[in-house]
Amino acid sequence: MRETLTALMVEQGELTHQLNLTNGQHLAKLTAMAELLLDSGMDLFQLKAMEQELILHQALAAKMAVKLAISKLCLQKCRPNTLISVVFAMYKEHQRMLSPMEHPHGEDFIRRKSEQLQWLCKDLPNVDWRMILVDDGCPERSGQCAQEQVEELEQGHKIEVRFLSRAIAAKEGPAASLTSTADSQKGGSIAYGMWHAARTGPTKNHFIAYTDADLSTHLGQLGLLVDNLSHHDNIIACGSRREPTSVVVKQGMRNHRGKLFIYLWKRLLPQLHNIIDTQCGFKMFRSEFVTPLTREMMETKFAFDMELLLKSQLLSPHRIGKVAVGWIDSDALSTTSELSPYLPMLKSIVKMYRFYVPAQPISDEFASLIETMNESQWNTLVEAMAEVVDDADIEAICRQELFSPLKLAREAGVPA
Numbered sequence: 001m002r003e004t005l006t007a008l009m010v011e012q013g014e015l016t017h018q019l020n021l022t023n024g025q026h027l028a029k030l031t032a033m034a035e036l037l038l039d040s041g042m043d044l045f046q047l048k049a050m051e052q053e054l055i056l057h058q059a060l061a062a063k064m065a066v067k068l069a070i071s072k073l074c075l076q077k078c079r080p081n082t083l084i085s086v087v088f089a090m091y092k093e094h095q096r097m098l099s100p101m102e103h104p105h106g107e108d109f110i111r112r113k114s115e116q117l118q119w120l121c122k123d124l125p126n127v128d129w130r131m132i133l134v135d136d137g138c139p140e141r142s143g144q145c146a147q148e149q150v151e152e153l154e155q156g157h158k159i160e161v162r163f164l165s166r167a168i169a170a171k172e173g174p175a176a177s178l179t180s181t182a183d184s185q186k187g188g189s190i191a192y193g194m195w196h197a198a199r200t201g202p203t204k205n206h207f208i209a210y211t212d213a214d215l216s217t218h219l220g221q222l223g224l225l226v227d228n229l230s231h232h233d234n235i236i237a238c239g240s241r242r243e244p245t246s247v248v249v250k251q252g253m254r255n256h257r258g259k260l261f262i263y264l265w266k267r268l269l270p271q272l273h274n275i276i277d278t279q280c281g282f283k284m285f286r287s288e289f290v291t292p293l294t295r296e297m298m299e300t301k302f303a304f305d306m307e308l309l310l311k312s313q314l315l316s317p318h319r320i321g322k323v324a325v326g327w328i329d330s331d332a333l334s335t336t337s338e339l340s341p342y343l344p345m346l347k348s349i350v351k352m353y354r355f356y357v358p359a360q361p362i363s364d365e366f367a368s369l370i371e372t373m374n375e376s377q378w379n380t381l382v383e384a385m386a387e388v389v390d391d392a393d394i395e396a397i398c399r400q401e402l403f404s405p406l407k408l409a410r411e412a413g414v415p416a
Contacts (some may be wrong), residue, residue: 004040005050008033008062015061019249021215021328022100022107026061031119033065034072034220044073051245063247064218064326071223072120075127078230082205084129084222085287086117087193089186090142091135093213097145107215107330110146114155116219130158132197134189137164137181162196164189173199174294185341187304191294198290206287214330217282224323225284234321235289235312238275239282242394243324250329256386261342263389263397265306267366268353271313275320276398278305282325289315298355303345307352314356343378346370365405372414381412 009016011033020026037047047070054063075082090097098106110133117129133150135143143163150156164184167175173195178188190210197208207226211217217239228237241248262276272278283305285293292315299307312320350367357363373381385403396402409416 001042001046001050004037004042005053005062008036008050008065009057009059011036012059012061012065016059019060019064019328021218022112022330024100024112027112027115027218030061030065030068030218031220033061034068037065037069038072042069044070047073055244060247060249060328063245067224067247067326068218068220071221071227072124074223074227075120075124078124078126078226079205080126081202082127082226083201083207084117084121084127084226085132085197085201085206085208086113086129086219086222087132087134087190087197087208087210088213088281089134089136089189089193090146090213091138091186091189092140093138093142094140094145096214097142097149109213109215110149110159111153112215113219114153114159117158117222118155120220120222128158130160130197130201132193133159133161134193135161135163135165136184136186136189162193164192167192167196172196173291174297174300177296178300183300185301187297187302188300190304191297191300194285194290195294198287201287203288207284208287208290209284210281212281216330217280217325217327221282221325222284224325225282228321228323229284229286232321233319235286235293235316235319236309237284237321237323238277238309239280239325239327240277240322241280241325241327242277243322245324247326247328249327256389257342257382259389259392259394259397260382260385261346262394263402264346264366264370265349266398267401268349268363269306269310269357271357272306272309272320273398275309275322276394277322278309280325280327282327283308298351299348301344301348302341303348303352306345306349310352310356343370343373343375362401362405369405369409369412369414372409373412377412377414381408384411 051066095103096107097110099108100106121127121129133146143161147161150159164181168178174191194208225237228234293308293311297307350370353367
């Protein structure tokens with residue numbers, strides 16, 4: 001193992017500290033490094049030992065390559081006729097789906113994602129893949145643009161473009177509860193896409209994942225999620241950016257907002273005590289559970305992850321798995337960062353608390369605060385608490401009552 005690790009560290013070169021999953025050369029180097037590991041003959045035990053050893057190193061590409069190699073080895077154990085369906089929503093993705101030659105922030109993400117899936121399933125006769133792209137009511141014709149691209153791809157027959165507006169008109173599955181695409185901000189499309197995948201796919205050995213449209217998460221890691229579902233009897237396998245072996249490069253300065261968000265929702269939904277990274281766009285479900293989980297969802301916007309997790313926990317407790325993944329932020333054309341969705345998500349989580357969870361006095365106080373707060377007061381609270389929250393350990397944020405509802409109301413300027 002030592003010789004292979006040394007070769008891997010040398011091979012990564014300049015990608016030791018900088019890794020861009022939208023860069024074709026970087027992606028090709030990652031694939032080559034993963035193949036080096038696979039060709040070495042190392043087994044899963046040895047690769048996972050290498051993954052642990054790399055925790056101590058600043059070696060982005062090496063860590064990602066190990067994850068890809070482990071993922072592919074995991075799929076070798078799959079039963080015949082295993083299908084991986086991947087769903088993602090598109091809203092104003094008409095520029096990001098272009099190539100870097102066509103637009104400065106183009107990621108060519110449809111082609112890249114299909115290449116990643118093709119690499120993952122190559123030479124694995126028991127495993128196949130498909131992608132379902134759902135237009136979330138995009139005013140810029142993302143769905144039509146995607147269809148044009150898909151028709152030109154070699155693996156285009158494995159990619160399907162769906163339109164939420166048509167599903168609403170036909171009252172199909174979860175879309176039947178929507179009156180228009182304006183009712184959805186990603187959540188409605190993801191729920192519909194997963195429902196459609198379950199309805200049109202096999203009933204056995206079918207794993208349905210959803211991800212983001214961007215390239216922040218390499219789809220070559222999907223084998224890690226399959227393995228978690230297959231060997232731990234879980235309903236959901238959640239990609240997590242907060243585990244010891246997670247690989248994370250995050251742009252921007254949203255840490256204190258995210259931590260405050262976590263602190264507040266933890267006061268409302270203690271049933272999800274073991275989950276921290278609820279918003280990572282890389283989750284996988286057993287197909288047979290998708291229909292009951294997506295039925296009659298009350299949240300069709302950005303907090304939909306929370307409702308799926310909560311419904312899963314209530315349906316069959318302790319069957320939510322956490323999987324350490326690599327996640328390299330691709331934020332240049334994000335359609336969510338500009339929306340500052342934290343307060344709207346918290347208000348949606350309050351509705352979930354009141355609908356799904358037995359009332360508790362302290363939780364009611366936090367819920368009332370969130371219901372009362374407006375966007376200006378939220379921003380005031382974020383700025384007032386930034387330094388304290390940033391310095392707080394994430395375990396303390398999750399487990400301890402650090403701030404009372406009264407203190408937070410005062411900091412936000414919410415009248416008593």
